[in-house]
Amino acid sequence: MFESLSQRLSTTVQRLRGRGRLSEENIREALRDVRVALLEADVALPVVQALIERIKVRAVGQDVLRSLTPGQALIKVVRDELTTVMGAQSAELNLNVPAPAVILMAGLQGAGKTTTVGKLAKLLKERRKKKVMVVSADVYRPAAIEQLKTLAQQVDALFFPSDPSQKPEAIVRAAISDAKKSFVDVLLVDTAGRLAIDEAMMAEIKALHAAVNPVETLFTVDAMTGQDAANTAKAFADALPLTGVVLTKTDGDARGGAALSVRYITGRPIKFIGTSEKMDGLDVFHPERIAGRILDMGDVLSLVEQVERDVDQEKAQKLAEKVAKGKKFDLNDMRDQLEQMQNMGGIHALMDKLPGMGQVPEHMKNQVTGKEVPRMIAIIGSMTKKERRHPALLNGSRRARIAKGSGTTPADVNKVMKQFMQMEKMMSKLSSGGMKGMLRGMKGMMGGRGFPGMR
Incomplete structure (x- = not known):
């Protein structure tokens, strides 16, 4: 989400960041770029106009022009207003409230309402x-009741079972x-959707x-519908006392216009965003973190929370103790790390939250398909226990056998071994030099550049 908007804005941000002085002309030029970027991201026009006006008032005032670092100050203003x-x-x-707290889910057909309930x-x-x-109150689509039953399991x-005749x-x-x-705390009610807003439905x-x-009455809306998402949400907000909005399918929306428009147009907060098709692909919506991601500052707080939630803490502790004692990092440890990464949504999910990703060329991002980690896990899985513990045993014939067993090529096996050696080196630096040693190791893995944005 926000890839195209983030790319456009990060270019403007980079231009401004190092400026020792800003003039009203510089600011007008920057805001013109911001305006174009927002419109191209399918942000509703009233939202763009209001946002640009608010930024301009603060930017030309004391907030920016009199700042010691005006470029940085303008970026902060843009982030605050977003x-x-x-x-x-x-x-x-x-x-x-007294139990059960009833949460009613509303929305159009196909917006992902039933999946969001799960x-x-x-x-x-x-x-x-x-x-x-x-419980499903969708009496028009019997499949919806069965779908919800499966998701509940x-x-x-x-x-709670229901029937189309009721x-x-x-x-x-x-x-x-x-x-x-049954002493239930929360009852989630799935309702019928329609293909369009009509009087009977309302x-x-x-x-x-x-x-x-x-x-709570939550409106579920497909982020990929752009400005239509905000307009549909407004129609529902006029008809129902909505308490919030759930934006679904944000992983398929590169523009992000809906997220920037819905709150302004409906006056209702976005409470959750759907980040993937998996059952754990629903996150609390944090406006300040999303603004940071749009401006290519990353979302390290969400990344830390995700690590705390999804990483096997016991395994992480064991690896930390092993590294601290100076014991050899082996291929079993590497496989554990790769599996943890998959549990967190894979490389794409992590890249999305790292600062500076807007500066990584598009052709390099496109090389990351999401299949790399499962392929590496399969290669390590094709090794014997002894080979995983003692990687030095992996000569040419063994690597050919592993490639055949994992459905890959010897070149793929060699890549995994190269990455293993880099990780091993990084772990040894961590045991001897703490966090600074680890950062030096990371720079080595990235060909001396480190992660984007890292110095």
């Missing part, structure tokens, strides 16, 4: 430690009654809302 447009700070779900159930169970029940949430209000009332008996969901009085 954050404000998207909602200033993350908006929590209001679950501080993802939200998993998030609430794992991060908020809530007992969750899900996947994420280990309670499922009325939506009756289904949800029965589900609330059952949730109380009347039905209004009646359902009035009948169940949910504590």
Whole structure:
């Protein structure tokens, strides 16, 4: 998400960063670039106009021109205003009500509503430690009920059965009654979607809302629809007392216009974003972190949280102790590290959060397909236990056998071994030189350049 917008803005940012002085002309020129970048990212015109005006007022004032580092100051103003447009700070779900807290999901057909219910159930169970029940009030699409049942089993949430012959209000009332008996904390209600906004649909969901009085009413919208996402959200916000928005399919949206438009146009906060098709692909929306990613500053806080959440802490601790004692890093350790990376969504998910990725040429990014890590894991998996413990044994004939067993080429095996040697070197530097040693090792792995943006 935001790739095209981030690339355009990072070029402007780089131009400004080192400027010792800025004039009103410099600022006008920079804001022209920002305006074009926002419009090309499919940000709604009223949002672009308001954003540019706010930045201009602060930039030409004392905030920037009188600053000792005006280039940096202007970048900070742009980041602050992007954050404000998207909602200033993350908006929590209001679950501080007598159980069960009912959350009603609304949206158009195909926006990913049912999948989002499953993802939200998993998030609430794992991060908020809530007992969750899900129910489908979509009586028009029998497959939706079965789909939700399957998702509930996947994420280990309670499922309340429903039938297309029932009325939506009756289904949800029965589900609330059952949730109380089962001491459920949160009841997630999936509703029927339509292919377009129509009066019958709105009347039905209004009646359902009035009948169940949910504590949260979340509108699920496909980020790839760009400005239409904001317009559709506005239509729903006018009809229903929405408490927030969930942006889905953001992994397929390179522009990011919806994220910048929805909050401003609807007045409702974006509470979650769908980041992948996997059941753990739902994140809390943090406007300040998203603004940092747009300006190519990365999102290190989210990366740290992801590491804490997805990395096997026991394995990480064992490796740290092993390295600290000066023991040899072997191919078993490398495979563990690669598997942890896959658990975090693979290379693409990590790259997305690293600072300076906007400066990496597009052709280099395109070389990262996401298949590299699984291929490396397969190569290491084709080795014997002895070979993994003692990599020095891997002569030419053994490498040919490993390539055949993993469905790769000897050249692929050689690449893995080269990367292993670099990692081994980095680990030895870490054991002897702490974090500085590790950073020097990383620079070596990147051909002396380090990670983008690292000096």
